[in-house]
Amino acid sequence: MTECIVAELTRYITQMCMNAVTSDGELSSHYPLTGSSLAVTTLGWTYHYSNKTMNWTEARLYCQSNYTDMVVIQSQIENDYLVSYLPERQGSPYYWIGITKNHKNETWTWIGNNSTWVGNESWAENEPNNNHSTEFCVEIYIKKGKNRGKWNDEKCSHGKRPVCYKGIFHWFSESNTKLFTALMSNGVSSSSVVQCNSLEAPPHASVECQDPLEVYSYGSICTVQCEEGFDLIGANMTQCSSQGSWSHTLPVCQAKKCNPINPPPHGSLSCSDPHGSFSFGSHCMTTCDEGFLLNGTANAECTSLGMWNIPHCLAKRCPTLNSPPHGSFSCYDPHGEFSFGSRCTSTCEEGFVLNGTANTDCTSVGKWSRDVPRCLAKRCPTLNSPPHGSSSCSDPHVEFSFGSRCTSACEEGFVLSGMADTECTSVGTWSTETPHCLAKKCPSLNSPPHGSSSCSDPHGEFRFGSRCTSACEEGFVLNGTADTECTSVGTWSTETPRCLAKKCPTLNPLAHGTFLCSDPHGDCGFECNEGFWLRGTPTMTCSNSGHWSQDLPTCQPGLIAISVLSSGTGSLKELTLATFKNDFEQLESLLKIA
Template identity: 40%
Template sequence: MGTAAGLRSAGRTWALGSCGIFYLGIAAIAWGAVTWVEVGAWTYHYSDRGDYAWEQARNYCQTFFTDLVAIQNKQEIEYLNRSLPFHKRYYWIGIRKLHGTWTWVGTRKALTKEAENWAAREPNNRRSNQDCVEIYIKRPQESGKWNDESCNQKKKALCYRASCQPFQCSQRGECVETIGSYRCECYPGFHGPECENVVQCAKLEPRGVHMNCSHPYGDFSYNSTCVFRCQEGFEQRGADTLRCLPSQQWSADTPTCTAISCPVLSAPDQGELNCSHLYGDFTFGSKCAFSCQTGFALTGPESRECTATGTWTGDSPHCEAVACPVLSVPDQGELNCSHLHGDFTFGSRCAFSCQTGFALMGPESRECTATGTWTGDTARCKAIACLALSAPDQGELNCSHLYGDFTFRSKCAFSCQTGFALMGPESRECTATGTWTGDSPHCEAISCPVLSAPDQGELNCSHLHGDFTFGSTCAFSCQTGFVLMGPESRKCTATGTWTGDNPRCKAITCPVLSAPDQGELNCSHLHGDFTFGSTCAFSCQTGFVLMGPESRKCTATGTWTGDNPRCKATACPMLSAPSWGELNCSHLHGNFAFGSTCDFSCQTGFVLMGLESHECTAMGTWTGDTPQCKAISCPVLDPPSRGQLSCSHVHGNFTYNSTCTFSCEKGFLRMGAEMLWCEATGNWTRHAPVCEEDGAPFLKQVLAYSSGTALALAGIVLSGMLIALLAKRLSNREEKKKLLNPTSDLGSPGIFTNAAYDANL
């Protein structure tokens, strides 16, 4: 553990402690356990165990303290640089680039230009997303300065604990750090050490006004808001809304309400007015009732009320003399009236009389009463009546009445319904004596000619008014296998003729059949071509088979038995392309059917074994057997002398696409291509290589022997002989290289270039 030191400056007290390993709860999280000097103010903390990425470092600080340190001035930087131990990876602080701006993460405030403390040529980012900031502690150069770093780097966490907490100042003021403590700067409307008290305003108690208040901090205290409104029919004078201000005063005076006035009313002529007032004469809620003297009726509303808009309901009423309904002169009569207060009003009297030939029905006179009704019933003049007439059976009666049904001068005309003839007078008239002219007529049904059944058919008739008379209906039908040509029924009309023409029976017809494609049709007909009883037989040409019934018969319903047959080409088994080959077919009558032709071919590197073309015969078989594709073979290769051969075969030993690799024993070099490939032509890409003895050790011995400082003459002669022998062997190898590598195609597999060959030498 380290020791803690303190420094007071710029309204803060610092205390710095060192840390060990601490296990949180039962989760065994490897955070640093902490010790510090608690002075009830701002403190710094760090852990001397474990290094963290920036996010882990901040999580550590937020878990045990407040957050990563937020440095405010140079004094803090000097104190931290002096108090913290040197650590080669330095310490994380609470600055990070967010959306391209360096930001203090604890306050979410941008770093100002004045507060920057960057080292020389920093921040430089180095194109590696260096979005977090470290502080150099006890660095030989630029100690206490900042540097931008990748957030994934491991460093120590530099933390602080603030004395201001979220619950302090009652959340009604700003907590300000002070030396060794803090103070609360209360928001407007609050006071007290912890801003626990709220400003009070006078309690509002308006009269005649509806008030609705909200009190966020207590009844009639700071920010209490009261909304006022007047009842319907009252006018508000003053503000609609009052709010309690920090000055303990309301934002305005309490409003008042006054009843709305309506115009003064007066009684109508020959009438009276009776009013009641709730809030003052002729104001909102006042109600006035109207009435008239005897013999007069009120026209308009019986009462009017002063509304909230300052207007009266309804229109102004007035008094009028009571009127009775206007009387009219009765038909075929006369009217004689006298009027006291106006035409047909209270006191008017009217007398009634009738013309010659009519009798008065009702009172001889009537008088208009005070209730607006006439005395007695309505008087009328009624014509003399005859007995009521009725229409004859199957006939109609059409009457015209001048003075009433079946009365004097009424005239009735007779007629018969369609299909009937009138027997008797066509009209009768009611005379002045109350009797009818003429006798009663009657109606008789009209007759049609007698009908008979058609050939091969039947007749069924129904008669309403007698055999073969108007309304008689005759139905026609045919025997099985025949259809009725003409109307199914005929009816006797009012003109004495039958509807429609005489029907006849005809054999039922089926649709005309045709021979199927690649087939034939043979039919026999009993009652006509393709009619009821006709039979048709079907057959197919060679190479085709009949699909469906062999014959069809025309039924009584006009349909053929069975479905339409068709001729289908004989089918051969479906062919498929051989392995490493292709299939190309042409079909005349359907896929793999009679007449289809299929051609076989092989891919590059393969040869077809069998017939190239097959054809589907009328027997449903293919000409020839299915061919196969066989890989093209290359000559069998043998391993070189003093060497090995390793081959891989895709389609069979030493066939198309087989590859063979050559190697030599120790002390021997491969002369030629290392790998050969079997081509589609049946040839290998190169000649097989050979293994030659490696001459390099011999040359080294010669050079070592000839490099002595005191060479004897015999040694010189011997060296010359050895060099000559080596030159001869190299000349022989050069000849073999030309023989095994005649071309310089560097792109083909297994080919040695001159450089590669010399390297093997």
């Protein structure tokens, strides 16, 4: 939506008879400007702008579609006149105007008439600077300060508000522009200008006039602006016509209305209205009920924007509640979070139990009725290390509580029976039973033949720490180590010994005979070769003490030569005797006979 910022800028063209105006549009110095020598012709156009920002190309299309074209400024007076009517902008006080070029080396040229007019004071300080190398469009600055009404080169792609014109004819010729400037600069004789009545500003308003000829004269345009907080009722602009009358009566400035207000919840209201009920400047005093505090000042005011700056009665606030560790709370807040009347209920996460009262209330004095309870981890029964083992635990909360994890290990020589890891669950029980440490088992140990074993078993039969001692029966001796122990790796420290029968001295070979012995006691039988007879016992026994029962027998030859001293002759006589074996008594009898 556009606004017409100037209803009509009247151009006064005084045409001279008899070469009063030169061909280039400048006034001749030979003819004075008198009423009798001037004929006044009124020509004009209107300026328009848009509140919407757009790039330069879009801005020109907007002007051509809705009006004649983008504005073309041809004098400093026209520039100043335009600046006086364009509204100031705090955030973006820039407007596109119709001067441009296509290359940095080209001359700035106005659209439509291709004029290259640029005033001595048109550009802002240090402009144009072509800062981005492509600043080929121009913006005009509309804001108070030293750069008001100055130009700045800018990139055409940026967004600015367009300024357009709508004219009766295409005024922008060089000769007409010079003529307009000369007339406006030198003035016109008062005898030729129609006067209008002076204007007095309405209450709560100000009047600003543009007088191209004289104050309150033909062509003067006056604009009315209301004070802040007042709305303008009527036309904001009036123009002095050729008949000496203003085109419009001055408007009225009416205080802006605010919506009627009611007392705030939990409060009451009393108001004063200097410009009418619930209008700009109205003040209302608010008071709050018990248990509620005023949010803001007690005095509410109808602002210049027609809006109330209304205080509120807020329930007194209690300190912000934080959820307990491993817990949460839910609150009922009838008057706002953590404020009077709020009730908060705490609950704990799984595996935790509430230590304290679940509910607390925000009281009328802004304090909680109770402290926030704590959430304590559920406890499991105390865990003892297994015999011959140990336990190590991690306790994220407290010892032997929800989340605690314990690992059991056994001493050397023991193995774990059960699960090594157990955890304290959310219901306060251990996830597994405590394991046991059992002594490592060695292979069963048998007594050696002809022997026996006796064991001490501190941790169970044939288990780690068992110690066994072997012994042999009478007549046998131990072959090996008597004692053996079940080690931590489940093996015996030594092999099981053997019981060997005790040995008698080794028998030498029997001359002229043989012998045969039986195990294990070494019973031996003796026998002589033919022609020999056994002298001694034919059997021998190796006793338990390792001694032979008798001496070793011998084999004697069977032919016995007996020398007989013949009486009287003294000669030897050989006798052949029968061979006796194992019959010493017979042999002895024979010898006696002989």
